[in-house]
Amino acid sequence: xxGAGLLITGPAASWWPLAAEGDVNAWFAGHRTGPATxxxxxxxxxxxxxSIIGITLVCVVALVVLPRVPRWREAVFLGGSVAAxxxxxxxxxxxxxxxxxxxxxxxxxxxxxxxxxxHVGASVALYGGLATLAVTRLRGPWRYAAAAVLLVVPPxxxxxxxxxxxxxxxxxxxxxxxxxxxxxxxxxxxxAPRRRPAPVPAGRESGPLPLARAAGSxxxxxxxxxxxxxxxxxLACTEKLAQQVHGVLxxxxxxxxxxxxxxxxxxxxxxxxxxxxxxxxxxxxxxGDGTVRACADELSGSGTALAVVPCGTGNLLARNxxxxxxxxxxxxxxxxxxxxxxxxGRVSGDGIAPTRFxxxxxxxxxxLMVRDASPQLxxxxxxxxxxxxxxxxxxxxPMRLSIRLDTGELLSRRARMVxxxxxxxxxxxxxxxxxxxxxxxxxxxxxxxxxxAAGWLAAAAHLLRGMTAGHFRRSGGRRGRVGxxxxxxxxxxxxxxxxxxxxxxxxxxxxxxxxLEYFSAxxxxxxxxxxxxxxxxxxxxxxxxxxxxxxxxxxxxxQLPRSRRSAATRPSRAxxxxxxxxxxxxxxxxxxGPYPAPRIHTP
Ligand SMILES: Nc1ncnc2c1ncn2[C@@H]1O[C@H](COP(=O)(O)OP(=O)(O)OP(=O)(O)O)[C@@H](O)[C@H]1O
Numbered sequence: 001x002x003g004a005g006l007l008i009t010g011p012a013a014s015w016w017p018l019a020a021e022g023d024v025n026a027w028f029a030g031h032r033t034g035p036a037t038x039x040x041x042x043x044x045x046x047x048x049x050x051s052i053i054g055i056t057l058v059c060v061v062a063l064v065v066l067p068r069v070p071r072w073r074e075a076v077f078l079g080g081s082v083a084a085x086x087x088x089x090x091x092x093x094x095x096x097x098x099x100x101x102x103x104x105x106x107x108x109x110x111x112x113x114x115x116x117x118x119h120v121g122a123s124v125a126l127y128g129g130l131a132t133l134a135v136t137r138l139r140g141p142w143r144y145a146a147a148a149v150l151l152v153v154p155p156x157x158x159x160x161x162x163x164x165x166x167x168x169x170x171x172x173x174x175x176x177x178x179x180x181x182x183x184x185x186x187x188x189x190x191x192a193p194r195r196r197p198a199p200v201p202a203g204r205e206s207g208p209l210p211l212a213r214a215a216g217s218x219x220x221x222x223x224x225x226x227x228x229x230x231x232x233x234x235l236a237c238t239e240k241l242a243q244q245v246h247g248v249l250x251x252x253x254x255x256x257x258x259x260x261x262x263x264x265x266x267x268x269x270x271x272x273x274x275x276x277x278x279x280x281x282x283x284x285x286x287x288g289d290g291t292v293r294a295c296a297d298e299l300s301g302s303g304t305a306l307a308v309v310p311c312g313t314g315n316l317l318a319r320n321x322x323x324x325x326x327x328x329x330x331x332x333x334x335x336x337x338x339x340x341x342x343x344x345g346r347v348s349g350d351g352i353a354p355t356r357f358x359x360x361x362x363x364x365x366x367x368l369m370v371r372d373a374s375p376q377l378x379x380x381x382x383x384x385x386x387x388x389x390x391x392x393x394x395x396x397x398p399m400r401l402s403i404r405l406d407t408g409e410l411l412s413r414r415a416r417m418v419x420x421x422x423x424x425x426x427x428x429x430x431x432x433x434x435x436x437x438x439x440x441x442x443x444x445x446x447x448x449x450x451x452x453a454a455g456w457l458a459a460a461a462h463l464l465r466g467m468t469a470g471h472f473r474r475s476g477g478r479r480g481r482v483g484x485x486x487x488x489x490x491x492x493x494x495x496x497x498x499x500x501x502x503x504x505x506x507x508x509x510x511x512x513x514x515x516l517e518y519f520s521a522x523x524x525x526x527x528x529x530x531x532x533x534x535x536x537x538x539x540x541x542x543x544x545x546x547x548x549x550x551x552x553x554x555x556x557x558x559q560l561p562r563s564r565r566s567a568a569t570r571p572s573r574a575x576x577x578x579x580x581x582x583x584x585x586x587x588x589x590x591x592x593g594p595y596p597a598p599r600i601h602t603p
Pocket of ligand 1: 234236262265266287289291538
């Protein structure tokens, strides 16, 4: 670009068509009209420095902060493209000196060189970036219409800069090239699909699955499993996917397979009837977090394992457990892996009959966003439906609440959102609850109470830092590693429960200028001053004034891909007193149940 600028202002200045550029500017200046001048003033405004910075910030913050929405790659892509384009623009204008066109200017002329056009470059980076995200990250045919509207902006800005006498034609071309090249490079680096490594054959260490193997699974995989029940959410799991699931099951030797479909009233279909009849070895859940939650509620405390085929909108449990994103691949890997025990939360409240959750339960902003997301928009837009819903609640007043952690004192707080989590990562690995892990025997709690724009930005920056660092801070200063397929919040060894307990309920953390406050407890009892929207694993519950959640350590058997470090080769914390510091006589109540004893959870 610098070379092109030096050429345009040097030897090539007298060549056609550069030599005719002055005539083009003079033609525009000679054909100005009142309405056209007003329109071009608006067009210039949409690409002004203030507009570009403001719109970029709003989009980046929305992509990062909104619960269930976050897309850090997309946020970095958009913010990075705009920033990189600006840096390049400034560098080029330092190297190339070109006076503005010799016609009356309708805007104040900044002291930068006329080559290239900053307005045009910035509008390509921002509006072109948004169009890229619309086409590549949204669903439904309308995304092309949205992209087309966004892509109209840069050429119209280019026209307005010519009309207003601010740039030569080659300047606006330079701006277009500058913005487009920046988008291409950053888009390729961040958004282009990466080739995945070939699946590792069963029996080898492959995945980032760090939980200890459960009792009764001395041999990995599901050979020997007799009866499988597949619970299928028909709206989330297409016929084609159902066939793929069937194929994967057959490949893994599961021949006695029964299918049951969910309905709005029966979110796990006929699963209860199958389990009551006995002889169910494995339940395969094809759906989102809501369907998994309903099945987990049914299976918790039993010896029947659950395998997740993530095909909902959020699929947060699958993401947190490090399952592949592709549903059939997730099942394939899981069936080649191990059975592990994970915690579930038991939640209740006024109007919420006791039930279990595997991901998060919450109230306030998060619940309102879930409640008001239109099902039609979810079907066509995916996660963006939550953005539309969230925007409506950004200005809602905060809730007044009191919270009791275990048997601790009652704490009074103000918050826009409270989330109690068994796992902690949102989409894109955003660590909403950085200390949460599904085998900790604890629940983590976060209160969000940002004050003004600075508070929102501080919260966003905090979450972004945690995400880009790729590490989760442990309550005792330990760090967990983010797994290669997105496992978050779990370390390569089993159980940090002792660490969390040592910290105790009083171990609370205030970060991001007080916008985020974290707690940890085995039991959380929250009372709201007035009725609040509540949600459990992404399904909304009736408004109410109470939310009580208690952890059930190791209550759910889950079939997961094999861990990077084979569980068979490492000592189990639960069975090795040297690791647990616990004696067999201190075994948890779950051990007396009719299913295999939890191996990683000790009191
Ligand atoms: N056949 C059906 N028709 C309509 N609603 C259904 C049907 N089956 C289940 N549901 C409802 O769907 C919800 C569960 O959906 P699920 O959470 O699995 O998918 P999702 O909302 O797209 O995904 P996620 O929770 O991962 O964002 C429950 O509220 C359940 O009542």
